[in-house]
Amino acid sequence: MADLHPASIAAQAAGAVDAESGGVVPPIRPATTFLRGSDHALVAPRNTYGRDDNDTVREAEAVLRRLEGAAATLLFPSGMAAIAALFRTLPAGGRAVVQSGIYWGTTKWLRDFCARRGVTLDEVDASDLSALGRALDSPADLVWIEVPSNPWLLSADIAGAAALAHAAGALLAVDATAATPVLTRPLALGADIVMHSATKALNGHSDVLAGVLSCADAESAAWQAIATDRHDAGAILGPFEAWLLTRGMRTLALRVERMCANALAVAEHLVGQRDVEAVWYPGLPGHAGHDVARRQMQGGFGFLLSCLVRGGEDAAAGVAGRLALFHRATSLGGVESLVEHRHRIEPHSGIPPNLLRLSVGIEDPRDLIADLDRALAG
Ligand code: PLP
Secondary structure, three states, X not given: OOOOOHHHHHHOHHHOOEOOOOEOOOOOOOOOEOOXXXXXXXXXXXXXXXXXXXXXXXXXXXXHHHHHOOOEEEEEOOHHHHHHHXXXXXXXXXXXXXXXXXXXXXXXXXHHHHHHHOOEEEEEOOOOHHHHHHHOOOOOOEEEEEOOOOOXXXXXXXXXXXXXXXXXXXXXXXXXXXXXXXXXXXXXHOOOEEEEEOOOOOOOOOOOOOEEEEEOOOOOHHHHHHXXXXXXXXXXXXXXXXXXXXXXXXXXXXXXXXXXXXXXXXXXXXXXXXXXXXXXXXXXXXXXXXXXXXXXOOOOOOOEEEEEEOOOHHHHHHHHHHOOOOEEOOOOOOOOOEEEOHHHHOHHHOOOOOEEXXXXXXXXXXXXXXXXXXXXHO
């Protein structure tokens, strides 16, 4: 069935079952090598060797491909491995235009990689389309945006960025980790490639590290280079992780719905609190990216928000330290709520010292709000 909604695709793992036993859940297939018959022909021609042939991985990829409305999807052992696979397709002497103020791990790796590869890297506030347009007055190979951005929660306009990128001869790639395909489908808005850290909400249980790339055109030179690179260099997800990811994705739509509702409730509660200077959440009407987010996010504004605590770095660290239900831990998108005082972890990244990033889970929102109130009260 081609036209199912995301919740149905995910709940039934895009139709994967165990055809041999009749089980409604597909098995984990750990084999790294595959039989040939006495004629030396492969018993199952699609499988030669575990780098990168694995049907359990393909099943998880099929769910993601359907959720994105993509032509093809490939899984990687982490989000960063997926990002690296994409940027490795850039030629030496090429040019990448990358959104500023995105996940610090991406920025850090890109600066290093582009310098080593001889790729010109221009960082620009892509949530401002005219700034992006000026950066794309000269030709480029790749434009990279993150929607919404972590931890600034800025919403670059995907359709606008796609038009500008294409006019400059570039592909548009979108890191939509903090949106998930339940809320935003960048390929339908004109992007060429969409990436997720599947470690986050796609898996949702903080027990799998994975990354994913999906494309609009599987025949494009860029996608062919990515597929060849994964096949030859072997950055494939393991079958156990792929199986857990498929299991986690069955409840993706439900989890995202609850997380968005909780995040909105938390954001609205924090606005106007005496000890909170600002709340950054795309679902708040006063937020800079609210109009763009309303256009390109369906069903909610995500589970990630940041707030600036009045009183500076120590006051913010104190609030984070007093939270009892929110775990103090990095990452986002799990069923459990997390808080991070990013400045203490990455002081060099330009993050305001009084910023707390919250990843809101599926707990009862009354407990989350009570926890925040207690911590803010000191
Ligand atoms: N993109 C975003 C927006 C992230 O938040 C992260 C990790 O936090 C990554 C990419 C990297 O993903 P991974 O940790 O799975 O390598």
